[in-house]
Amino acid sequence: MCHGQKLKTAMIDKTCLLTGATGGIGSAIAKLLSEQGSILLLVGRDANKLKKLKAAVGEKHITIQADIASESGRTRVVEVCKQLDQGVDVLINNAGIGQFDLFEQMTEELIAQIITINLTSTLLLTHSLLPLLQQQAKAQIINIGSTFGSIGFPGSSVYCASKFGLRGYSEALRRELMDSDVSVQYFAPRATKTAINTAATEAMNKALGSTMDDPAKVAKHVLSFMQTHNRQYFVGWPEKLFVRLNGLLPGLVEKSIVKQLEKIKHYLAAAKNNAPN
Ligand SMILES: NC(=O)c1ccc[n+]([C@@H]2O[C@H](COP(=O)([O-])OP(=O)(O)OC[C@H]3O[C@@H](n4cnc5c(N)ncnc54)[C@H](OP(=O)(O)O)[C@@H]3O)[C@@H](O)[C@H]2O)c1
DSSP: OOOTHHHHHHHTTOEEEETTTTSHHHHHHHHHHHHTTOEEEEEESOHHHHHHHHHHHOTTSEEEEOOTTSHHHHHHHHHHHHTOTTOOOEEEEOOOOOOOSOGGGSOHHHHHHHHIIIIIHHHHHHHHHHHHHTTSSSEEEEEEOOGGGTSOOTTOHHHHHHHHHHHHHHHHHHHHTTTSSEEEEEEEOOSBSSTTSOHHHHHHHHHHTOOOBOHHHHHHHHHHHHTSOOSEEEOSTTHHHHHHHHHHOHHHHHHHHHHTHHHHHHHHHHHHHHSOO
8 A cells, every 4th residue: 555645646637537526435535546646537426426526626626516327417527528638548437326225125215325325326427427528548437346346235225236236337348448548447335424424324334343444544555556567456354355265165254144134234223213204
């Protein structure tokens, strides 16, 4: 991992498009990239949050109010990028929504929404931006996945489907573009203290002894990872080990998760009971 001065020179004058910029991890990434000298295109749906973010990171940055789940939103993002003389060097696909529900209790709408935002919209936005990225001398796509993109977890079935999909897509696109100047990398945070997690999720993590990272720490890892050519990065220990173990010996990881199932279902039920009707 490289920190500090090394990062500074590497990110100066890079133009980075960041989706989910107004969220916990996104705003922490934005802050660090701005400090390192990048020019940012900050994408989010909420105009007020974007305004506050811009005030915090610097007026030179560009905000784009867009819902990436809509065609018009994605078109708006692409149009702004096309107008930039310097083009876009880095695309960070970070926008996403979570899940803390038993699959059987989810509405069809919620199932579709998670797949649409976390996976389909991310792919479609990347597809539209790829011709612009290919015009650069060197470009980078960073897809923000999750530990749950490698380990299936109760109460996160659809979220897992979306992040497993994102990881597979990242691997395939990386290989497809290996003979080009566009690199593709996959970054997987573990549980992080942001608004994506409900109070019930936090309580469950505490009960299970799962560490929840500070978004500023996660952002540091993202920036360090961006300076490498590494295929993927998984935040945290023992998550790194469990990801490998789940690939090799899924039965072993399953046994340990099944031992926690009663506790997990307790917090899922508590979340359901407290949810507004
Ligand atoms: N926090 C964790 O525990 C954790 C763990 C592993 C991975 N991750 C991943 O990290 C990424 C960032 O999550 P976070 O924890 O920072 O969550 P967050 O604080 O809830 O932020 C989510 C961001 O995504 C944006 N977003 C959601 N739907 C969108 C849409 N349709 N169009 C445009 N923007 C949209 C939100 O923007 P607006 O609502 O302002 O529009 C917000 O900026 C996600 O991909 C998440 O899956 C998080």
